[in-house]
Amino acid sequence: MDVCDQTPLQAVLLEIGRELESCKGEGNVADYIPELGNVNPDKFGIHLTTLASEHFAYGDTEEKFSIQSISKVFSLALVFEREGERLWQRVGVEPSGNPFNSLSQLEYEAGIPRNPFINAGALVICDHLISHCSMPKQTMMGFFRTLAGNPLIGFNQRVYESEKAHSYRNRALINLMKSYGNITNDLELVLDLYFFICSIEMTCRELAQAASFLANSGVNPLTRQQVVSSSKAKRINTIMQLCGFYDEAGEFSFKVGLPGKSGVGGGIMAVHPGKYSIAAWSPRLNAKGNSCLAMKALELFTTRTKMSIF
Amino acid sequence: MDVCDQTPLQAVLLEIGRELESCKGEGNVADYIPELGNVNPDKFGIHLTTLASEHFAYGDTEEKFSIQSISKVFSLALVFEREGERLWQRVGVEPSGNPFNSLSQLEYEAGIPRNPFINAGALVICDHLISHCSMPKQTMMGFFRTLAGNPLIGFNQRVYESEKAHSYRNRALINLMKSYGNITNDLELVLDLYFFICSIEMTCRELAQAASFLANSGVNPLTRQQVVSSSKAKRINTIMQLCGFYDEAGEFSFKVGLPGKSGVGGGIMAVHPGKYSIAAWSPRLNAKGNSCLAMKALELFTTRTKMSIF
């Protein structure tokens, strides 16, 4: 690391962790999927991995949590690498405005989702995945395992089933896109893959590790494999920067200043291109659906270390 | 009839029929469902039934056609009679503005369709029908047969299957409503009933007869049975007046001046409360989805006989 040596970084995380003790209790655990509610709401962990394979951590960083929408970054990476620029004919790269627009905007824009991180866009990505892979679930799971360096990563069956049982809005989205011809595979297969990917579980450490290729010009630091081209890594980082936090992208960009992605499981993953990747987790969410403590932790981290992109 | 005696009415229909010969060829047969395209586009028929059981007809009035959305009037009648005023908690009675709004407006209004004649509203009616009847298809079919006085009315299996295979937008609508809690039964059952009802086939004569209870204060003139209360018949007529012609309610009200309902099969049914019911059919549609010739025939009819409500 060019601005901090090892000891201070660990000290900074420790300091942040202690400081956040007093903030525990803010926000509420996601309840739109019942299964997500069955988690200790006061868990908190943060883990940082540098490109030099240094690791710094604080808290519950070895506990698995549901990565939910953070998975959309990884399915995008897999599909983008295979599909190339043609991908953007079926999904955009611009912010979507506000959540109210979800179906309205999709209808107005004739079935083309604004970006790959809103649900409609992620469904298009899953549709591509099925077109490219004969066994998309296995391919996706293998991708996560290789990136995280852990062959034991899995998914949560109960969360998966819970998602599936509470999926009416996603079904409305995919049917609307299908009516515009923007889904090519069987809808049930696409939805099933989508729920499967959302229900994957990782620890903070695994997630930080898995994301590190995006900080490393597309190269997996563990295997030296080029996961996506350097240009594609940059594109993905840009989309995270602009669209990664639902209706709070501006707020996160300002406070944290890193490209990142959040999930309603309470996780946030972020990368500093050329330097490090980081993952934080705490289940209680703010009104916009982002983890209160994880956001605060990342904000404190980039503020104190001055390691943001702005 | 108080303004015309029998001979002139038949003469008027004959005159209109001949006049419209020169207009054949305008418009296009609906093609969003392939099966609907398999019909002779130049068919035309018009049939009028007075409350005194007089019949006047011209053209292909004994030929069966797909009544499509005209069926929504009958399913509304059946459900409204059973459910009563509580019905309006789940569906409105106001015009919907324009087709663009279909999903957007439904999203903005939290899953409550604006009226029972837009697709979303008709799906809510089907949902009620399932809640009220153990065998809703049979009940609905029996309802049509009794009203039309013909036990042989049936549905078109190929149209039914064709509807079902091209139903993504309807599936988007029903899933969106379900996400707001405005559908209570299994979505597949509701959709299946909806497609079934849309694929019922009738002749102009049968349709005019079946609608006559709405001109007769809710009483079936054939059986003297009170199908719906007088007040409910008035409510249904009002909804037809305001919402019966997609985005052309104002145009139809002005030109024809009768409460009515059209379908993309090319049929139009209309009633003159206290006087008569009428059905016209011709498959070619204008840009708004209403039959060119059937609209023109009804316009000529009410203009010449001065038998409109305005």
Place this chain on the structure above:
Amino acid sequence: MDVCDQTPLQAVLLEIGRELESCKGEGNVADYIPELGNVNPDKFGIHLTTLASEHFAYGDTEEKFSIQSISKVFSLALVFEREGERLWQRVGVEPSGNPFNSLSQLEYEAGIPRNPFINAGALVICDHLISHCSMPKQTMMGFFRTLAGNPLIGFNQRVYESEKAHSYRNRALINLMKSYGNITNDLELVLDLYFFICSIEMTCRELAQAASFLANSGVNPLTRQQVVSSSKAKRINTIMQLCGFYDEAGEFSFKVGLPGKSGVGGGIMAVHPGKYSIAAWSPRLNAKGNSCLAMKALELFTTRTKMSIF
């Protein structure tokens, strides 16, 4: 009258008036324009004029009130007669959906208002009026005076100024239309005429009289002058039926069953083509902006006399 002789009609109004005594107090006087609030909220009057020039009345029918949006029917009549069918190139004849759409729908439909009774549409009518008349205020005022048979009809200066001072939304509408090229005259002139027309004051008797040409195929029963052609009168009645009551057109059509128009001053005017015109007034409004008591009075009237169009 064909269904009631004179004595019962007067008796019906008396009965309705007494019955509504118990409903006084419901609803609230419009307050978006402060000046409209300066009125005794418990006033109530109803006046009916038959085409045979019979008059029946109950309550405060000789008291002037601000006719507000009811004026839109009269400016439409004046402009439609002069402009003819070309008018519909710049304003539609279809219901607008809901109030939320006011600016959104206008933007989506590129500056063409859905009908002449939403504010945007009435502004287009005023724009036409200025194009057709060298002194549009005088022309409009003369029109009202001739129709009502009273040369003393005037406008309320304080209401006019109050409207003008609280006109931001109307200014947003007219500027948006101008940006699409759908306003041809100076915006201030158009707005000024609009506010002037809205602030005209009439009594129930005068209003019922002024509207009677719409019940009489376009002929002013006092002067025998053809105000608008019979076809145009029918068109105007149709637009009233579908668009006359903001977001309560369906409700009014069902309950009252007559083409009509309401204003936030608490007035409602309605016509029964071929039979009579009627005006009711009471300042307290329901949540949709229509007079509680005037609506109820008209509902009771058409229910008891069975004199509705449905």
Place this chain on the structure above:
Amino acid sequence: MDVCDQTPLQAVLLEIGRELESCKGEGNVADYIPELGNVNPDKFGIHLTTLASEHFAYGDTEEKFSIQSISKVFSLALVFEREGERLWQRVGVEPSGNPFNSLSQLEYEAGIPRNPFINAGALVICDHLISHCSMPKQTMMGFFRTLAGNPLIGFNQRVYESEKAHSYRNRALINLMKSYGNITNDLELVLDLYFFICSIEMTCRELAQAASFLANSGVNPLTRQQVVSSSKAKRINTIMQLCGFYDEAGEFSFKVGLPGKSGVGGGIMAVHPGKYSIAAWSPRLNAKGNSCLAMKALELFTTRTKMSIF
């Protein structure tokens, strides 16, 4: 500069300039304001200023052009420094989705613009400016002159008048906001200030210099004065990153990778925090309203120098 020495940077600009010669002719000069059309469409210039006060330039960098919406960054800076965090009660910091939403979204969100760079938001900023300054035009002009280090910066009277004469949509926006209470000063004063600021003219060199405080933690490198706090500079950069390029923020972020702001005069300004500021100009715009050549020049620059934030 830490990655390039002086000679190569100048060489890079020269190379880019030559390369772009072949692209001249793409796109069209803005014509929504006639006066903007009176410019040589094939002009092109690019100027870079490092925090160490080095200057590198190519092309027409000493020619004045209309900065248009780029001015919104400077009015925001001036107001944000004075108003502080309370500013965000009246304007948001999130991307707006798409241009279609301009009025619709503002209506849906009750008059609160999504960010300070859409027109509605910039009008709110002007409203604040009037509240804070007795002579806002002079204050604003003085601000530009001090930042650019040139007391002769001025505005174009004809562009100013041309803007004013073609301002219906902006008038619709401001009236809509006023109807929601989100404008406090006289509308004409606010609009006049808005048009004035948009019609300021600068050269590429002046613009790059004026923007350099945003690359320098809020400090004007010429005067060492703290223009805005370091935190506020970061906030402004974030908003530029997410909202600076109309409906092409994602595209620009990816291709150029710097916070920036474009104007329909063909200018683009961007900053690399801690390193440099840069301005490019060429009048022909792409379909999204951003300068074709200026975008391409910045893309080539950050690609070759690897000096972007991603």
